Amino acid sequence: MLLISCPNCGSRDETEFHYGGQAHVPYPENPNELSDRQWAEFLFYRDNTKGAFAERWLHSTGCRQWFNMLRDTVTYEIQAVYPMGTPRPDAAGRVTPDTGTASTAADSTTTGNASPDISGTNASATAPSTSSFSTTAPEGATK
Amino acid sequence: MAETAAPATSYEKNLSLRISPAAQLRAAFETGSVRDVVELSEKAFLTMVGLRVNRDSDAGQRIAAVIGGLPAGCGSVSGSGDASVLWLGPEEFLVIAPTEAHESLGGGLIPSLREALGDGGGQVVDLSANRTTFELTGPRSRAVLEKGCALDLHPRALKAGTALSTEIGNIPVVLWKTGEETFRLFPRASFADFLGRWLLDAMREYASPEVP
Ligand SMILES: [Zn+2]
Numbered sequence: 001m002l003l004i005s006c007p008n009c010g011s012r013d014e015t016e017f018h019y020g021g022q023a024h025v026p027y028p029e030n031p032n033e034l035s036d037r038q039w040a041e042f043l044f045y046r047d048n049t050k051g052a053f054a055e056r057w058l059h060s061t062g063c064r065q066w067f068n069m070l071r072d073t074v075t076y077e078i079q080a081v082y083p084m085g086t087p088r089p090d091a092a093g094r095v096t097p098d099t100g101t102a103s104t105a106a107d108s109t110t111t112g113n114a115s116p117d118i119s120g121t122n123a124s125a126t127a128p129s130t131s132s133f134s135t136t137a138p139e140g141a142t143k
Numbered sequence: 144m145a146e147t148a149a150p151a152t153s154y155e156k157n158l159s160l161r162i163s164p165a166a167q168l169r170a171a172f173e174t175g176s177v178r179d180v181v182e183l184s185e186k187a188f189l190t191m192v193g194l195r196v197n198r199d200s201d202a203g204q205r206i207a208a209v210i211g212g213l214p215a216g217c218g219s220v221s222g223s224g225d226a227s228v229l230w231l232g233p234e235e236f237l238v239i240a241p242t243e244a245h246e247s248l249g250g251g252l253i254p255s256l257r258e259a260l261g262d263g264g265g266q267v268v269d270l271s272a273n274r275t276t277f278e279l280t281g282p283r284s285r286a287v288l289e290k291g292c293a294l295d296l297h298p299r300a301l302k303a304g305t306a307l308s309t310e311i312g313n314i315p316v317v318l319w320k321t322g323e324e325t326f327r328l329f330p331r332a333s334f335a336d337f338l339g340r341w342l343l344d345a346m347r348e349y350a351s352p353e354v355p
Contacts, residue, residue, distance in 0.1 A: 008233060009217045013293045016310055022319075061315045062308050063217065063232040 020056030202263025
């Protein structure tokens with residue numbers, strides 16, 4: 001069982017979440033101009049990364065908000081939790097330019113700013129050091 | 144289609160004609176409750192209103208003025224008088240009010256919220272039939288919940304007056320700790336029978352003398 005740190009609610013069991021697949025897959029700017037093959041690749045083709053993988057998660061039983069997570073597909077170590085629409089942080093805490101999501105603005109319904117948050121995970125050794133994105137979990141929300 | 148005459152008393156106005164989601168368990172709740180240890184009951188037909196609004200918007204502030212504030216973050220509960228507002232998400236709240244607050248019984252809560260929202264972005268939706276309310280109370284109530292809830296329910300972590308949307312017995316439930324030994328559980332109506340029976344099963348051991 002993974003303990004996932006929701007940016008809004010703090011650490012919760014994995015069973016409260018739904019997986020949303022690979023993050024940072026941009027919606028095509030002109031879908032009508034794509035060939036069938038390109039459209040199929042946008043819809044169905046995803047990376048099969050061994051190691052750090054940026055993915056989307058939904059806290060479906062809690063606050064019902066989406067967020068991004070950087071997770072190691074081998075060790076399951078959660079390296080970063082960061083809001084939708086913000087670029088993927090690397091292991092050293094630097095952000096690489098976003099390869100594109102539907103919206104480049106930080107999701108207005110996600111609290112905090114763009115810095116990744118890893119509280120509640122065991123990844124503090126590799127944590128981005130500039131984190132000013134604090135979880136607003138109340139007493140009782142964490143375990 | 145044949146027109147049917149309006150009933151003398153409607154289901155809306157005459158609560159004795161309505162059947163609550165866990166009505167079939169009423170007797171089981173009574174026999175399953177262990178006096179002064181852990182007791183379970185259904186508080187049927189509370190008025191519930193779903194709010195979706197940005198707290199910082201004009202509409203959010205108008206609604207906050209009507210309802211006595213909107214809670215700021217996960218776990219927090221606001222409200223004034225009989226009505227409480229539970230935080231469900233950054234822009235999603237659940238108002239819990241007594242049965243009489245419902246429009247159909249002459250209550251003004253929902254119209255006043257609707258009016259406060261005006262044409263601002265958001266929603267005011269009557270969700271009174273969406274969930275039912277269980278009240279679990281007694282010194283063993285925490286031990287009962289701990290059998291199926293992964294949150295830290297110890298009083299040092301979970302203070303009275305906190306409400307969290309989580310899982311209990313593997314189903315989604317809003318859990319509101321209303322007192323030191325009292326919890327309100329809000330399962331969706333279709334889960335009420337399951338959760339009621341799950342709680343009864345979890346309570347059963349406390350009816351027997353403790354094995355030293
Ligand atoms: Zn959450």
